[in-house]
Amino acid sequence: MIEERFDAIVVGAGMAGNAAALTMAKHGMKVLQLERGEYSGSKNVQGAILYADMLQKLVPDFRDHAPLERHLVEQRFWIMDDRSHVGLHYRSEDFNEELPNRYTVIRAQFDKWLSSKVREAGATVLCETTVTELVENGFGKIIGVRTDRRDGEIGADVVVLAEGVNGLLGTRAKLRERPKPNKVALAVKEMHFLPRETIEARFNLRGDEGVVIEAAGTISRGMTGMGFVYANKECISLGIGCLVADFQRTAEAPYRLLDRFKRHPSLAPLIDGSEVKEYSAHLIPEGGYKEIPRLYGDGWVVVGDAAQLNNAIHREGSNLAMTSGRIAAEAICQLKSRGVPMTAKYLALYKKTLDRSFVIKDLKKYKDMPRLMHTNSQNFFLTYPQLVSKAMQNYVRVDGTPKAEKEKLTMRSFVNARSWTGLLGDAFRIARAWR
Amino acid sequence: MNAESSVRVEEKLFYNRYLVDVGHPHIKVRAHMKPSPQLLALLKACPARCYELNDKGQVEVTVDGCMECGTCRIIGEPSGDIEWSYPRGGYGVLFKFG
Numbered sequence A: 001m002i003e004e005r006f007d008a009i010v011v012g013a014g015m016a017g018n019a020a021a022l023t024m025a026k027h028g029m030k031v032l033q034l035e036r037g038e039y040s041g042s043k044n045v046q047g048a049i050l051y052a053d054m055l056q057k058l059v060p061d062f063r064d065h066a067p068l069e070r071h072l073v074e075q076r077f078w079i080m081d082d083r084s085h086v087g088l089h090y091r092s093e094d095f096n097e098e099l100p101n102r103y104t105v106i107r108a109q110f111d112k113w114l115s116s117k118v119r120e121a122g123a124t125v126l127c128e129t130t131v132t133e134l135v136e137n138g139f140g141k142i143i144g145v146r147t148d149r150r151d152g153e154i155g156a157d158v159v160v161l162a163e164g165v166n167g168l169l170g171t172r173a174k175l176r177e178r179p180k181p182n183k184v185a186l187a188v189k190e191m192h193f194l195p196r197e198t199i200e201a202r203f204n205l206r207g208d209e210g211v212v213i214e215a216a217g218t219i220s221r222g223m224t225g226m227g228f229v230y231a232n233k234e235c236i237s238l239g240i241g242c243l244v245a246d247f248q249r250t251a252e253a254p255y256r257l258l259d260r261f262k263r264h265p266s267l268a269p270l271i272d273g274s275e276v277k278e279y280s281a282h283l284i285p286e287g288g289y290k291e292i293p294r295l296y297g298d299g300w301v302v303v304g305d306a307a308q309l310n311n312a313i314h315r316e317g318s319n320l321a322m323t324s325g326r327i328a329a330e331a332i333c334q335l336k337s338r339g340v341p342m343t344a345k346y347l348a349l350y351k352k353t354l355d356r357s358f359v360i361k362d363l364k365k366y367k368d369m370p371r372l373m374h375t376n377s378q379n380f381f382l383t384y385p386q387l388v389s390k391a392m393q394n395y396v397r398v399d400g401t402p403k404a405e406k407e408k409l410t411m412r413s414f415v416n417a418r419s420w421t422g423l424l425g426d427a428f429r430i431a432r433a434w435r
Numbered sequence B: 001m002n003a004e005s006s007v008r009v010e011e012k013l014f015y016n017r018y019l020v021d022v023g024h025p026h027i028k029v030r031a032h033m034k035p036s037p038q039l040l041a042l043l044k045a046c047p048a049r050c051y052e053l054n055d056k057g058q059v060e061v062t063v064d065g066c067m068e069c070g071t072c073r074i075i076g077e078p079s080g081d082i083e084w085s086y087p088r089g090g091y092g093v094l095f096k097f098g
């Protein structure tokens, strides 16, 4: 029996769900949002870089009240072996602009704030409520949900599935498959607190300037993975993620990997003396374009991580989540105002619009990257980082060996490790997948 | 697994806040005599070390420190080795920072 009806039910109050609920509520729709956590954000984990452009489309004046940490002026990429790193640092005064482009945020706090905007816009937000099942009308149309809170069903014209990477409901309702171990990464992360001045001195920052480090190499022990270090105002967020299939294959314990990363001589001084206040773990979709499931059907759409909309190459996810949530919501509002039913035929508008956005265009561009990285993880995450480190050491160490001989040695170490065909093949494969 | 690493992850979990739903574990391991390769993988892959071997050599789960990441579901659900749900609303891990 349907007790109560809404124009739309949004499952989940993460980035995608909040974007969708906010957009629909602003258009005057009767929206119910259900979140299993104590509050929006209490189950969510992110690095976290926030991309201003996508948030601005939802909350134009967000800079005046959102809990932002630091605006990013510097990006560091590190290729690491066990004792060294080779780095590429990009820092620009251009990023000290009036409306900065990227910020670090603390997800639990950020989500709580965005959720307050959703409520202000008029949506009903019910936390501490796990949706246990989607309700179907017997003809394949989703007409509502069941929760663990109350008996009976809650009905809606359309259900927006913003349930995150695990996507339990969609899998149970056979709308899409469970993510496979080689298409999702497990990331573990810690929050390290230090006095503000210490962080600014160690990272060479003034005021609210921020920096992020992204690192790959032997830290992932030959698995497909990456480490990250993000500077917040009074804490440093650091972690490491690798494919679940690789954890399964290697039997490396995630927390040991994290500990090794923290103890790396390039990293340890940055967090020396810090107080750890949280340890968290979360999955990240890594399959890219080829893993995107069906995005809509009769009475439902799926947005954000649940739809595997994550650009692993650029470490972008929250912006794809916000954008897909907003686009789906705008499509729904349009159908509602046209007075047409929320069926697959009409909800196709969501996918059509999404296909034209950066979300699908970027994922399409890198469609071959995930496979390339996963099938060559030993080379890309172990062999090459070691070779690069050796080459750099050979280059900078002054020991009386003639330079020409040094170059020959470096070249030989690459060819010995990967052979000419291997090297050229790797270069070719990367160029093609990047194109 | 040596003693050193087991101490470490438990210490980590002390930083976190949990509201444990006593008597309603959200993950169950199917009864077995000999653990499957998937179940054995969970001993290492779970970031909270929720899975352990009992003295009969079977894999058991204690969900108190679970961070609800879903890794064990991805590995162990397809073979039917485990049953995985979210905790009831409001229960489980409560991230302050995330």
Ligand SMILES: Cc1cc2nc3c(=O)[nH]c(=O)nc-3n(C[C@H](O)[C@H](O)[C@H](O)COP(=O)(O)OP(=O)(O)OC[C@H]3O[C@@H](n4cnc5c(N)ncnc54)[C@H](O)[C@@H]3O)c2cc1C
Pocket: A011, A012, A013, A014, A015, A016, A017, A034, A035, A036, A037, A040, A041, A043, A044, A045, A046, A047, A048, A049, A050, A051, A129, A130, A131, A132, A162, A163, A164, A165, A168, A169, A187, A188, A189, A239, A241, A282, A283, A284, A303, A304, A305, A306, A310, A315, A316, A317, A318, A319, A320, A321, B086
């Ligand atoms: C370690 C890490 C670092 C990252 N770094 C970045 C970064 O720097 N920049 C970036 O852009 N992206 C980053 N990402 C990716 C980004 O976090 C995700 O893409 C984004 O959070 C996806 O948003 P979402 O709303 O789809 O899912 P989520 O944010 O996961 O939200 C899903 C919500 O649904 C709720 N929910 C799920 N099932 C139910 C149910 N049955 N009933 C009720 N509620 C339910 C959950 O509690 C949760 O609140 C990172 C991810 C990780 C794990």
Ligand code: SF4
Pocket: A281, B027, B045, B046, B047, B048, B049, B050, B063, B065, B066, B067, B068, B069, B070, B071, B072, B073
């Ligand atoms: S969900 Fe994650 S933390 Fe919880 S038991 Fe499974 S693997 Fe461990």
